Amino acid sequence: MLFSKRLREAADASWEASFSHPFVTGIADGTLPLDRFKHYVLNDAYYLSCFAQVQALGAAKATDLHTSNRMAAHVQGTYGAELSLHEKFSGMLGITDEERSSFQPAPTAYAYTSHMFRAAYTGHLGDIIAAILPCYWLYYEIGERLQGAKPDEPIYREWIAAYGGEWFKELVQEQIDRLDAIADTVTEADRERMQRSFLISSRYEYLFWDMAYKKEQWPV
Template sequence: MTLCKELRVECDAIFEANFNHPFIEELATGTLSEDIFKEYILQDSYYLQHYAKLHALAAAQATDMHTVRRFAQHAEGTCGAEIDLHESYFSLLGVTEQDLAQFKPAPTAYAYTSHLYRAAMEGDLAATLAALLPCYWVYYEIGERLKEATPNHPIYDKWIAMYSSEWFEQSTNEQIERLNELTKDLSQKRRAEIKAHFIKSCHYELQFWEMAYTKQNWDLEKVELQV
């Protein structure tokens, strides 16, 4: 069994939790509060800036020019297609310059990107890709599940179309195949280390919806302290 097949089986419960989060369920029906989606887009824009940089780091870790080129293209794609898409959301959601000036990454967004950098800085290309892949894979499967959904909402229709597109499917499958190739001859110990990066990112994907849904922030008075 390939590593990615193992991972999909082992992470099925966390994938299902992503699919069944109220953020996704309400987005599919068009009932999600635009204020919550606005919080998500602001946090996701921050995340994607670092996601693009992580692809550039992956390009530097690659040992053949084809892989270097593909990761560089993925970095550009993140900076281009997805960031442009977010800017169109900014207009639809009425995001102001003041909103952007006052923006702070929420704890989960900060922790998720920190996890990605740690995987890249302490590991190799396989480790970096394992940490990056859940963002592709979870969103691709959400797009597949929601492609027949009819939220009848200009923002949510656009979001579903993005992640149910053929382009996004191809990008996801490319990275799945690449991780399988990178890990096919690794020891069981090393495979376990790679899998740990992937699993952590799957959990952060779930926490990202919750972060936006609850408008998570750093306010201490909203944190229940255990003493």
Template sequence: MTPSRTEPRSLTDELWASIEPVYAKILDHPFVGGLTDGTLPRAAFRHFVVQDSHYLRDYARALAVCAAKAPDEADVRAFADDAVGALAAEQGMHAEFMDAFGASAEQAAAEPVLPTTRAYTSYLLATVYGGSFAEAVAAVLPCYWIYARVGQELLAKSSPDPLYAKWIATYGDEAFQSVVRRVLALTDRIGEEISPAERRRVVEHFTTTSRYEWMFWDAAWRGETWPV
């Protein structure tokens, strides 16, 4: 009798399995719960918006590096478009949020980049500049994928707070979900070509930046500042 063969896991299956405990912690975080029931303090959300504005500027740079390293012309164009989209989000949606707080995007840009944001973007940029294309994609992927999953999870609940409802709708929206599906399909194509050693590095980078995603929300919840 011929023994049955187990199909190898796709790279995206392996990546998600590596962060299931992290994602469970994200969904359980009071910042995320407070978005849907409307109890999240506005100060925490403002902290998030300001730091996310700082983050997205460097995330756009990281996506531009992914575009530069992409071997396929279609992927060059896609990551370049996503880099532009990240900046548009920073300039558009975040400006609306800051207006609701009685401040401007220019005022937000003048506020300091805080420890978790600095650590996350430093790791992200070091990885995309110093690593392979596969490693670069792994580092930027959690910001796509986790936000899409959280958006899907929260969309049905939405929020009684219109600001939080708008944030949820942005990431639960089909337009964003389709972008994420495209990046996941690319990730699985990459997984068919890389060596076992590179695959291990890909998983490590993906896991690390996923942890930073949890830390980013937690920093906003705690009202993180520079301690000295």
């Protein structure tokens, strides 16, 4: 069985929980209150800037120039496509420069990014891709499932269009194929560690919706 198939099966319960989370279903039917989406956008901008750094660490840890180049291209994708989408959302949501400069990540955003940095600093490229792959793959599956949805809110329609698009599908498949190729060359202990990391990221993806939905803050 392909390693990616094994990961997808192992993560199925937490991915199903993401598909049916009220934050996600609220984007699909347009009922999600905008203040919760704003909390998501602020935290996600932080998340994506860390994600790009982790992708760059993947470029540095790759063992051939082609892969370094591709991981660096993915950094540009995060910056040019996803973070610029957030810039647009920030304008539409009226997020001020002051709000952005004084923003501090919520506990879940901080914990999830710390998990990715841990994989990047302690592992090899396979560990990095295992930790970041749910970010690509889960969003693509959500984008695909939501394609038929036509929420009244324009921001939600744009969000759905971005993640269900062909450009994103190609990037996701490229990282799945890369991880499968690496998994063939490492030990079973490595594969088990990568699987644990993939599952932790999958659970954090669920918690990230929940963080935004509940407008999570530090308790003290």
